[in-house]
Amino acid sequence: MSTVLDQIIRGVREDLSARRSALPLEQLRDLVATKPAGLDALAALSAPGGVHLIAEVKRASPSKGALADIPDPAVLAAEYAAGGASVISVLTEQRRFGGSLADLDAVRAAVTIPVLRKDFVVEPYQVWEARAHGADLVLLMASALQQGELTELLGLVEELGMHALLEAHDEDELTRCLDAGGRIVGINARNLKTLEVDPSTVSRLLPSVPAGVVGVAESGVTGPDSVRDYVGAGARAVLVGEALVTGADPRSAARELLAAGGRRVDVEESS
Numbered sequence: 001m002s003t004v005l006d007q008i009i010r011g012v013r014e015d016l017s018a019r020r021s022a023l024p025l026e027q028l029r030d031l032v033a034t035k036p037a038g039l040d041a042l043a044a045l046s047a048p049g050g051v052h053l054i055a056e057v058k059r060a061s062p063s064k065g066a067l068a069d070i071p072d073p074a075v076l077a078a079e080y081a082a083g084g085a086s087v088i089s090v091l092t093e094q095r096r097f098g099g100s101l102a103d104l105d106a107v108r109a110a111v112t113i114p115v116l117r118k119d120f121v122v123e124p125y126q127v128w129e130a131r132a133h134g135a136d137l138v139l140l141m142a143s144a145l146q147q148g149e150l151t152e153l154l155g156l157v158e159e160l161g162m163h164a165l166l167e168a169h170d171e172d173e174l175t176r177c178l179d180a181g182g183r184i185v186g187i188n189a190r191n192l193k194t195l196e197v198d199p200s201t202v203s204r205l206l207p208s209v210p211a212g213v214v215g216v217a218e219s220g221v222t223g224p225d226s227v228r229d230y231v232g233a234g235a236r237a238v239l240v241g242e243a244l245v246t247g248a249d250p251r252s253a254a255r256e257l258l259a260a261g262g263r264r265v266d267v268e269e270s271s
């Protein structure tokens, strides 16, 4: 029986095929050659001083449907940055998350911190797209990729001067992310096959992420207590979507989450 993840990836492949017809890989590569170098997301997430926030631009989700009206992702991203976020995550999948590469462009132009392309990356073309649209970090999900694909895509991401966030949801996927050479590894509390969120997945798996790898806790943050729990399990960064886009004040919400994770945000410098 096909899972939600299978269905999402089927749609992603169809949309990808249309984009590739409109802009063949050779032309996309030429476009990438004109782009300035990206920002160092690994350095940003490795800086000492408490937990880092990867704040997400998330319009909708398969589990919840429409989440938030985001008329201008650039404005939201600027608020996140002012709230102390280290990285902005932009969901670019269109069918289920309502995202787009245009959102990525808008966010890239609005902030001077690294930007993550959050999508279901299954082919090298999408990595080239990420670079062409100014991403510094690319999500690679172990649940969506065979080991050879994970390794190959990670190699391409790094060849293009970006970093990858390798994502795992169980022990086997975590081993695969580490074997592939992941330097930033996320544990997703959301089971992408059932869509259930179980924060104990993060506390079970994060302690197995080696000290030299940046461990990221993904999904299920509902407030400062969640951040405290994830940090207690060893998270050096938390990736938060829903709690930020559904709140009234993303800048203050970001600061509150960071304070719970022991990071002091300098209000004057960041606003």
Ligand SMILES: O=C(O)c1ccccc1NCC(=O)[C@H](O)[C@H](O)COP(=O)(O)O
Binding pocket: 004, 056, 058, 061, 062, 063, 064, 188, 190, 192, 195, 218, 219, 220, 221, 239, 240, 241, 242, 243
């Ligand atoms: O969010 C979903 O429903 C979802 C369903 C299927 C695949 C991926 C999904 N979300 C992607 C994410 O990993 C989250 O957007 C991200 O970790 C933030 O999660 P949250 O803070 O719980 O919104």
